[in-house]
Amino acid sequence: MARIVVKFGGTSMANIERIRNSARHVKREIEAGNEVAVVVSAMSGKTNELVGWVNEASPLHDAREYDAIVASGEQVTAGLMAIVLSEMGIQSRSYSGWQVPIYTDDSHGAARITDIDPTELNERMSNGWVPVITGFQGISTKNNRVTTLGRGGSDTSAVAVAAAVGADRCDIYTDVDGVYTTDPRIVPKAQRMTKISFEEMLEMASLGAKVLMIRSVEMAMAHKVRLTVRSSFDDPDAPQIAPDGTPGVPGTLVCDEEEIMEKQIVSGVTLAKAEAKITLRAVKDSPGVAAAIFGTLADKGIIVDMIVQNISDDGATTDITFTVPDSEYDKAVKALENNGGRFEYARLSGSKGGAKVSVVGVGMRSHAGVASSMFKALADKGINIQLITTSEIKTSVLIDEEYAELAVRALHTYYGLDKKDA
Amino acid sequence: MARIVVKFGGTSMANIERIRNSARHVKREIEAGNEVAVVVSAMSGKTNELVGWVNEASPLHDAREYDAIVASGEQVTAGLMAIVLSEMGIQSRSYSGWQVPIYTDDSHGAARITDIDPTELNERMSNGWVPVITGFQGISTKNNRVTTLGRGGSDTSAVAVAAAVGADRCDIYTDVDGVYTTDPRIVPKAQRMTKISFEEMLEMASLGAKVLMIRSVEMAMAHKVRLTVRSSFDDPDAPQIAPDGTPGVPGTLVCDEEEIMEKQIVSGVTLAKAEAKITLRAVKDSPGVAAAIFGTLADKGIIVDMIVQNISDDGATTDITFTVPDSEYDKAVKALENNGGRFEYARLSGSKGGAKVSVVGVGMRSHAGVASSMFKALADKGINIQLITTSEIKTSVLIDEEYAELAVRALHTYYGLDKKDA
Numbered sequence: 001m002a003r004i005v006v007k008f009g010g011t012s013m014a015n016i017e018r019i020r021n022s023a024r025h026v027k028r029e030i031e032a033g034n035e036v037a038v039v040v041s042a043m044s045g046k047t048n049e050l051v052g053w054v055n056e057a058s059p060l061h062d063a064r065e066y067d068a069i070v071a072s073g074e075q076v077t078a079g080l081m082a083i084v085l086s087e088m089g090i091q092s093r094s095y096s097g098w099q100v101p102i103y104t105d106d107s108h109g110a111a112r113i114t115d116i117d118p119t120e121l122n123e124r125m126s127n128g129w130v131p132v133i134t135g136f137q138g139i140s141t142k143n144n145r146v147t148t149l150g151r152g153g154s155d156t157s158a159v160a161v162a163a164a165v166g167a168d169r170c171d172i173y174t175d176v177d178g179v180y181t182t183d184p185r186i187v188p189k190a191q192r193m194t195k196i197s198f199e200e201m202l203e204m205a206s207l208g209a210k211v212l213m214i215r216s217v218e219m220a221m222a223h224k225v226r227l228t229v230r231s232s233f234d235d236p237d238a239p240q241i242a243p244d245g246t247p248g249v250p251g252t253l254v255c256d257e258e259e260i261m262e263k264q265i266v267s268g269v270t271l272a273k274a275e276a277k278i279t280l281r282a283v284k285d286s287p288g289v290a291a292a293i294f295g296t297l298a299d300k301g302i303i304v305d306m307i308v309q310n311i312s313d314d315g316a317t318t319d320i321t322f323t324v325p326d327s328e329y330d331k332a333v334k335a336l337e338n339n340g341g342r343f344e345y346a347r348l349s350g351s352k353g354g355a356k357v358s359v360v361g362v363g364m365r366s367h368a369g370v371a372s373s374m375f376k377a378l379a380d381k382g383i384n385i386q387l388i389t390t391s392e393i394k395t396s397v398l399i400d401e402e403y404a405e406l407a408v409r410a411l412h413t414y415y416g417l418d419k420k421d422a
Numbered sequence: 423m424a425r426i427v428v429k430f431g432g433t434s435m436a437n438i439e440r441i442r443n444s445a446r447h448v449k450r451e452i453e454a455g456n457e458v459a460v461v462v463s464a465m466s467g468k469t470n471e472l473v474g475w476v477n478e479a480s481p482l483h484d485a486r487e488y489d490a491i492v493a494s495g496e497q498v499t500a501g502l503m504a505i506v507l508s509e510m511g512i513q514s515r516s517y518s519g520w521q522v523p524i525y526t527d528d529s530h531g532a533a534r535i536t537d538i539d540p541t542e543l544n545e546r547m548s549n550g551w552v553p554v555i556t557g558f559q560g561i562s563t564k565n566n567r568v569t570t571l572g573r574g575g576s577d578t579s580a581v582a583v584a585a586a587v588g589a590d591r592c593d594i595y596t597d598v599d600g601v602y603t604t605d606p607r608i609v610p611k612a613q614r615m616t617k618i619s620f621e622e623m624l625e626m627a628s629l630g631a632k633v634l635m636i637r638s639v640e641m642a643m644a645h646k647v648r649l650t651v652r653s654s655f656d657d658p659d660a661p662q663i664a665p666d667g668t669p670g671v672p673g674t675l676v677c678d679e680e681e682i683m684e685k686q687i688v689s690g691v692t693l694a695k696a697e698a699k700i701t702l703r704a705v706k707d708s709p710g711v712a713a714a715i716f717g718t719l720a721d722k723g724i725i726v727d728m729i730v731q732n733i734s735d736d737g738a739t740t741d742i743t744f745t746v747p748d749s750e751y752d753k754a755v756k757a758l759e760n761n762g763g764r765f766e767y768a769r770l771s772g773s774k775g776g777a778k779v780s781v782v783g784v785g786m787r788s789h790a791g792v793a794s795s796m797f798k799a800l801a802d803k804g805i806n807i808q809l810i811t812t813s814e815i816k817t818s819v820l821i822d823e824e825y826a827e828l829a830v831r832a833l834h835t836y837y838g839l840d841k842k843d844a
Contacts, residue, residue, distance in 0.1 A: 016478040050498065056438040057502045058509040065508075068516050069501035072494035076472065079491035080479045086487075087480040094490050098520075099566070144521070 002168040003035040003125065007135065007158035010044030011175040012232035013077040016084070022173060023084045024236035026130060030090055035125040037165060038132040039158040040081055042073025047136075047151075063108035067137070067148045071097070074134035074154070082132045092130040095120075097146065102138035102157065104147045111147035113138055113156065116164035125165065133161060155216035163223035170225050171249065172212065173232035178243060178252035179204065179211055181417040182269040186405050189418040193267065194244040197257040200267050201227075203360040203394045212254070220254065227254040257362055265363035265370060266415035271408050273401055275305060275354040276329035277386060280336065282317040282346035292342040293320065300335045302328045306356065306389045306398060317346070321387060323398060326352040354386065355404035358396040359411055371395045377414040383407050424590040425457040425547065429557065429580035432466030433597040434654035435499040438506070444595060445506045446658035448552060452512055457547040459587060460554040461580040462503055464495025469558075469573075485530035489559070489570045493519070496556035496576070504554045514552040517542075519568065524560035524579065526569045533569035535560055535578065538586035547587065555583060577638035585645035592647050593671065594634065595654035600665060600674035601626065601633055603839040604691040608827050611840040615689065616666040619679040622689050623649075625782040625816045634676070642676065649676040679784050687785035687792060688837035693830050695823055697727060697776040698751035699808060702758065704739040704768035714764040715742065722757045724750045728778065728811045728820060739768070743809060745820060748774040776808065777826035780818035781833055793817045799836040805829050 006029070008022045029036050041047075050070045054061055078094035085092035100121065104111035124131045135154025140147045149156055155172060162170035177192065179201065184190040196204070198221035205214045211229055220227050230251025242248035257263075283289060290309070297304055307322040324332045329352050336348060364370045371388070374395055378385060383406065387398035399407055412418060428451070430444045451458050463469075472492045476483055500516035507514035522543065526533035546553045557576025562569045571578055577594060584592035599614065601623065606612040618626070620643035627636045633651055642649050652673025664670035679685075705711060712731070719726055729744040746754045751774050758770060786792045793810070796817055800807060805828065809820035821829055834840060 016475060019479065053438060053498070053502055054505065057441065057505040060509070061505040062508055062515070065501040065505045065516055068518070069498050072497045075494045075497075076475070076491050079487040080475055083476065083479040083483040083487045086484060087482070093484070094487055096490070096568075146518075 001033045001035065003165065004029055004169050004171060005037045005039060005158055005162035005165065005167045006171040006173060007039040007154060008041065008081075008232055009154065009172075009174045010041045010046070012173050013040055013042070013081070014044045016080065018232075019077065019080050020084050021236065022232045023081060023088060025173060025232060026085060027088050027090060028236050030130065036130050037121055037125055037161060037167070038081060038130060039135045039154060039161055040074055040077045040132060041135050041154040042077055046073040046076075064143075064145050067108045067146050071134070071137040071146045071148055074136055078132045078134045085130055085132070090130055091128060092132055093124070094132045094134070096134050097137040098139035100133060102133075102160070103141045104138035104149070106140040106142040106147065108140075108145075108147055110150040111138060111140065113149070113160045114141065116160055118164040121161070121165050133157070152213040155213045156219060159216045159219045159223070159225050159227065162225045163219070167225065169228060170220065171228045171230060173230055174211065175231065175233065176211060176229070177231035177234065177250070178229050179254070181267065182408055182412050183271060186271065186408050187412045190412065191417060191419045192243040193252045194242050194248075195253045195255060195260050196267060197260055197362050198254060199257065199393055200360050200362055201254045203358070203391070204268055204270055217254065224256060228252065229254065263363040264361055264415070265367045266359045266361040266411075266417070267363070268360050269408050269411045269415070269417070270358045270360065271404055272305075272356045273404055274326040274352070275323040275356050275398060276326045276332075276350060276352040277321060277323050277354050277398060278329070278332060278336070278348065278350035279319060279321040280345040280348055281319050282314070283320055284344045285316065285318045289343050290320070292339075293336070296335050296339050296342060297324070297332055300331060302332050302335070306387055306396060308387050308389060323354060323356070323387070353401045354398045355401040355407070356396050356398050357404065357407045357411065358394055359415065360394045362393050364393050364395070373414070374411065377410055378407055381406055381410045423455045423457070425587065426451055426591050426593060427459045427461060427580055427584035427587065427589045428593045428595060429461040429576060430463065430503075430654055431576065431594075431596045432463045432468070434595050435462055435464070435503070436466045438502065440654075441499070441502050442506050443658065444654045445503060445510060447595060447654060448507060449510050449512060450658050452552065458552050459543055459547060459583060459589075460503060460552060461557045461576060461583055462496055462499045462554060463557050463576040464499055468495040468498075486565075486567050489530045489568050493556070493559040493568045493570055496558055500554045500556045507552055507554070512552055513550060514554055515546075516554045516556070518556050519559040520561035522555060524555075524582070525563045526560035526571070528562040528564040528569065530562075530567075530569055532572040533560060533562065535571070535582045536563065538582055540586040543583070543587050555579070574635040577635045578641060581638045581641045581645070581647050581649065584647045585641070589647065591650060592642065593650045593652060595652055596633065597653065597655065598633060598651070599653035599656065599672070600651050601676070603689065604830055604834050605693060608693065608830050609834045612834065613839060613841045614665040615674045616664045616670075617675045617677060617682050618689060619682055619784050620676060621679065621815055622782050622784055623676045625780070625813070626690055626692055639676065646678060650674065651676065682784075685785040686783055686837070687789045688781045688783040688833075688839070689785070690782050691830050691833045691837070691839070692780045692782065693826055694727075694778045695826055696748040696774075697745040697778050697820060698748045698754075698772060698774040699743060699745050699776050699820060700751070700754060700758070700770065700772035701741060701743040702767040702770055703741050704736070705742055706766040707738065707740045711765050712742070714761075715758070718757050718761050718764060719746070719754055722753060724754050724757070728809055728818060730809050730811060745776060745778070745809070775823045776820045777823040777829070778818050778820050779826065779829045779833065780816055781837065782816045784815050786815050786817070795836070796833065799832055800829055803828055803832050
């Protein structure tokens with residue numbers, strides 16, 4: 001017997017037929033003798049509709065009213081799921097965030113869960129009930145009003161509930177069937193992973209593999225909640241087989257590194273396009289100059305991705321290069337040029353249309369030379385590298401967007417990630 | 423300065439433009455120096471959509487889940503109204519029923535309000551805030567779950583809030599501009615009333631004038647809450663003129679009889695069509711026989727309207743005639759014929775296609791002969807009367823449906839209700 005928290009996303013709750021299919025996954029787990037709690041998103045499109053109304057009512061609205069309105073979508077799906085489960089003979093009831101309660105801070109629209117009282121959920125689950133909980137929301141301990149966690153927050157709700165009730169696993173049912181070694185639309189030989197570590201998933205998520213919200217992975221890692229990513233569109237009654245062919249969850253398990261026996265040097269290749277590069281030449285180097293530059297951009301709400309700094313030719317100034325989204329390029333250049341004397345530089349150059357290609361893998365930690373092998377693999381295809389950044393388990397390069405797919409495919413093959421039978 | 427609770431129905435909250443127009447009515451009251459609380463319905467059509475999903479999920483659903491789901495519609499409109507009011511410079515916040523709190527019993531789907539804690543509302547209102555409260559719902563004191571009051575319950579919510587905060591008036595904004603002396607589609611000369619007593623409104627409501635929910639009128643009468651029925655589609659900035667041309671609320675005031683100086687003998691004429699008549703001849707008269715007959719029908723969920731009982735020719739048995747909706751006629755006849763020996767009668771006869779025409783007026787109490795004058799007015803038009811029932815302030819007759827409109831027009835003219843200038 002295991003205790004499982006399952007979460008269904010918007011496409012899995014889009015209508016009664018989809019809800020019924022999702023409920024059959026719950027039924028399978030209950031019949032296997034497990035204890036189950038369910039966390040649900042709103043019907044797909046519903047949250048957008050509600051947000052649209054809020055913005056139409058007033059672009060400058062009170063975030064507390066935004067939350068009161070937008071939180072209603074999950075109440076509907078939680079109730080419907082409880083009804084469908086009951087009809088299948090499974091004892092079930094719905095809970096709004098404030099009924100659990102799921103306590104948050106009062107950062108309305110982007111609240112953080114501070115505590116969950118598991119008493120009621122534990123009691124229900126140990127008596128064979130399936131509590132169905134609204135994702136994406138809670139109640140502020142400060143003002144007793146409904147809060148929402150920000151878009152995609154239902155994943156975070158699910159992980160937090162799983163941590164609170166001490167679940168053995170948190171199954172995230174979505175419209176993809178797992179995490180792939182790279183985007184299968186670019187590399188048809190991409191493989192579905194059986195396991196991936198939290199650290200790798202974090203890098204993958206932040207690098208553009210939009211399967212899980214970063215916050216939910218961070219929280220899962222912090223509380224050691226084992227996550228699976230799986231499809232609610234699978235036949236609920238099919239045998240449960242993991243991607244590697246062994247019995248298990250038909251999806252990807254995101255877990256502690258310890259659980260992964262054979263570590264690949266590189267687990268996945270990710271791609272982010274439309275990155276613009278900006279270089280400031282001969283920046284007068286003084287303490288706080290980087291803070292001044294990036295503070296100027298942050299003030300304009302521009303998010304900077306890769307940052308590289310080098311000593312300049314003359315040894316007294318420095319060259320700083322960084323990337324921003326293509327769409328922010330003009331705004332960023334303007335902000336830097338009119339910086340009000342916060343910093344000085346000789347020349348500004350830059351261009352749009354870059355692509356960031358990264359290889360991710362916890363195995364890098366114990367393998368020297370991943371970066372150099374990556375550069376060689378790209379050089380063999382005649383791909384020029386414009387920027388390089390590295391972290392403990394990731395190496396990223398910026399290249400011309402034209403070469404993006406070629407680079408991803410080359411690296412995927414080079415690191416032995418291609419599907420064998422494809 | 424007055425304290426006013428205003429309620430907006432579904433058509434007044436149907437979209438942001440409509441909500442904005444409704445909010446302008448609130449603004450006018452605030453600018454006139456009044457204290458205002460708002461009670462809102464869900465967007466028109468929204469509750470039906472939610473109920474549709476519930477029934478699709480399972481026709482035999484838990485009423486508590488029904489309530490959790492269906493209550494979400496008003497949360498959306500309450501939040502939107504608070505945002506729109508804030509944008510107009512009026513301090514406002516939304517409250518769900520459970521936040522006020524509005525306490526109810528635990529009859530989910532048809533709950534009754536047991537108590538409202540006015541502390542928070544009073545404090546807000548006296549500080550110039552406009553609290554916006556979800557209509558139609560509350561929280562059960564027994565199980566701490568969200569309850570709904572049954573369809574049209576927002577009127578009841580508004581009256582209950584008005585009673586709790588000691589409001590001087592409860593303005594029900596709807597898509598009609600008041601209560602008419604009869605249906606203007608039948609009688610173009612129908613007049614909008616300036617005032618009508620609670621008792622008359624109750625009779626009008628139960629006789630087919632579907633402007634206000636009966637429960638809300640009963641509650642208003644019990645707590646002496648003055649109600650107005652007015653249109654949210656009116657220009658919010660137009661001068662406030664009552665139907666009689668005096669300054670006041672542009673709509674109909676439903677109030678205590680005491681407030682109405684000049685009492686009409688007849689205030690209104692109402693019509694209910696598709697009434698079927700059933701007569702049981704020579705019913706063996708014994709104590710409890712009426713209870714047995716109408717109990718048999720109640721067991722089948724058949725609602726009986728008019729009931730007339732007479733001594734039969736032989737003096738030892740009795741004739742009983744009553745009406746049911748046309749749609750229930752066959753079911754009713756079958757139930758009576760197969761009554762399992764609960765009562766005995768000689769013959770059953772009946773027919774569909776009746777129309778009940780009623781005249782209502784508190785003035786009847788002090789005027790003899792209203793019934794006979796009514797019968798004469800109908801006889802003058804050659805209309806045959808099949809059944810007669812009377813109450814203190816109402817006289818109803820059942821006639822052939824063919825003559826329904828003719829009868830209504832004749833009585834409307836006869837009692838001097840026709841608009842003078844039309």
